[in-house]
Amino acid sequence: MKVILTGAAGFLGSHISDRLIKEGHSVVALDDLSTGSMQNIEHLIENPKFDFLEHDVRDSIYLKGDAILNFACPASPVQYQADPVRTIETNFLGIINMLHLAKKLEIPLVQASTSEIYGDPMESPQKESYWGNVNPIGIRSCYDEGKRAAETLCFDYRRQYAVDARVIRIFNTYGPRMAVGDGRVVSNFIVQAITGHDLTIYGEGQQTRSFCFVSDLVDGIYKVLTTDASVDAPINLGNPREFSMLDLARAVIRLTGSSSQITFKELPLDDPRQRKPDVSRAKDVLGWEPTIELEEGVKRTIKYFKELLAL
Numbered sequence: 419m420k421v422i423l424t425g426a427a428g429f430l431g432s433h434i435s436d437r438l439i440k441e442g443h444s445v446v447a448l449d450d451l452s453t454g455s456m457q458n459i460e461h462l463i464e465n466p467k468f469d470f471l472e473h474d475v476r477d478s479i480y481l482k483g484d485a486i487l488n489f490a491c492p493a494s495p496v497q498y499q500a501d502p503v504r505t506i507e508t509n510f511l512g513i514i515n516m517l518h519l520a521k522k523l524e525i526p527l528v529q530a531s532t533s534e535i536y537g538d539p540m541e542s543p544q545k546e547s548y549w550g551n552v553n554p555i556g557i558r559s560c561y562d563e564g565k566r567a568a569e570t571l572c573f574d575y576r577r578q579y580a581v582d583a584r585v586i587r588i589f590n591t592y593g594p595r596m597a598v599g600d601g602r603v604v605s606n607f608i609v610q611a612i613t614g615h616d617l618t619i620y621g622e623g624q625q626t627r628s629f630c631f632v633s634d635l636v637d638g639i640y641k642v643l644t645t646d647a648s649v650d651a652p653i654n655l656g657n658p659r660e661f662s663m664l665d666l667a668r669a670v671i672r673l674t675g676s677s678s679q680i681t682f683k684e685l686p687l688d689d690p691r692q693r694k695p696d697v698s699r700a701k702d703v704l705g706w707e708p709t710i711e712l713e714e715g716v717k718r719t720i721k722y723f724k725e726l727l728a729l
Contacts, residue, residue, distance in 0.1 A: 419443045420482070421643075424475050424516065425489035427454030429595050430530070430588075430632070434487060435459060437636045439467045446481055450474040452504075453492045458595050475512035476504075480519065485643060486527040488516045491565075493532075495558065495686070496601030502560035509564025510571075517575045517583065526582035528643055529572050533589040533656065533693055534562045543696040546587065546652045556688040569652065576650070584642055584649035589656025589695045593632030593715065594722035604629060604716070607667055608723050611676035621685030623664035627693045630657040631715035634708035641704040649703065656695035657708040666712075673716055 421438050425431040426447030431454065435445050444467040447459065451472060462468040473479055475490040491508050492498040498505040513529060520527040536544045537552030552562045572583035592604035599609075610617045638655040661669075667680050700706045 419484040420446060422446045422448065422481055422483040422486045422519070423489065424448045424487070424512065425454060425491065425530075426470065427451060427456060427459050428489065428493070429458065429597065430493075430591065430635070431489050432458035432595055433593070433632050433636050434489065434639060435462055435468060437640055439465060441640070443467070445469065446483055447471065448473045448475065448479070448490065450490075453497045455597065475515055476507050478515045478518065483523065483525065485525050486516050486520050487530070487639070487643065488513060488527060489530040491530070491561070494601040496599070498561040499557055502557070505560040506564040509561070509568050513568040513571050517571060517581060520583065521575065521579050521581050526584060526643070527572070528584045528586065528639065529568055531565045531569050531585050531587045531652065532561070533587055533654070533695065534558070534690075535566045535569065535587060536690075537562060538688065538690045539692055542692050543658060543694040544654070545696040546654055546699055553688050558688045585652040586639065586642055587652050587654045587695075588635065589630055589654065589693060590627045591630050591632055591635045593719055596719070598723075598726070603627065603663065603666065604719060605723070607670040608674065608716070608720055609727070611670050611674040611678050612720065612724055612727065614676065614678060616679045616681045617667045617671065619663050619667055619680055619682050620689065621663075622682065623667065623680075624662050625685075625689065625691045626660045626662050627666075628657050628660050628695055629666070629712055629715070630655070630708050631710040631718070634710050638700060638704065638706045641706050645704055647703050651699075653700050653703060654695040654697050655700060655706075656697065658695055658697055659712065660692075660694045661712060669713065669716060670720075673713065674720055
């Protein structure tokens with residue numbers, strides 16, 4: 419296939435590009451480089467199966483391809499709160515432009531949604547049938563509600579125009595090529611630990627996340643793209659093992675051999691207290707479940723950041 423991939427220079431997009439090319443497909447890679455980095459894809463630039471175009475998905479574009487993967491959007495609170503209007507525009511206008519293209523070309527589209535659509539959940543684990551508990555006017559809503567609106571558009575295009583739009587809800591993902599200072603907890607902890615700074619926990623550290631290593635996630639994304647099964651409802655992709663922020667901080671200190679201490683700061687507004695995906699639908703529809711345990715994934719990520727920072 420020739421796959422049109424938006425957000426291709428991001429953490430996830432670059433890994434998805436690697437997997438698609440490994441499987442024999444070609445990639446038309448779009449990114450406006452507002453948060454993505456050419457460093458993530460520099461190893462692909464000379465590859466004949468990889469064609470990079472600097473483009474903002476808020477603007478329409480016509481390209482030919484066999485499928486679309488829409489991954490263009492800042493994904494960490496630091497990034498998406500820096501320019502909230504641009505964030506919600508990227509979510510809303512970006513998916514409209516990509517759905518128009520999918521409709522015109524009559525090709526499938528995979529939309530990268532997020533566990534953030536569940537907000538601060540009132541039930542756990544979170545099943546795809548749960549409607550969520552989101553503050554529509556808070557500091558995180560540019561991302562949360564932007565992704566919720568994008569899901570709405572995907573399913574409206576399915577019903578009204580028979581576009582094969584497939585929605586995945588991605589839970590916390592980590593691994594090599596995360597950016598230093600992007601505000602995500604795994605990269606923050608690792609960078610703080612290996613540089614000898616105290617690890618910063620917001621709140622009391624009892625809030626939980628379920629961390630999925632990037633190669634596991636990319637495997638799930640690839641299965642969603644290539645399955646012959648009908649993907650007519652959202653699918654959670656994440657690791658159902660749940661860890662508190664204290665658990666993660668202690669693991670990072672142990673695995674890095676750091677002498678860093680843990681410090682506590684005030685919990686940000688609307689920060690979710692819990693994340694734990696129910697992935698039974700992914701197992702049933704895709705035959706997918708994660709395989710890499712947190713300790714192994716964190717070791718690989720530590721190795722990446724030590725090499726990146728030359729430590």
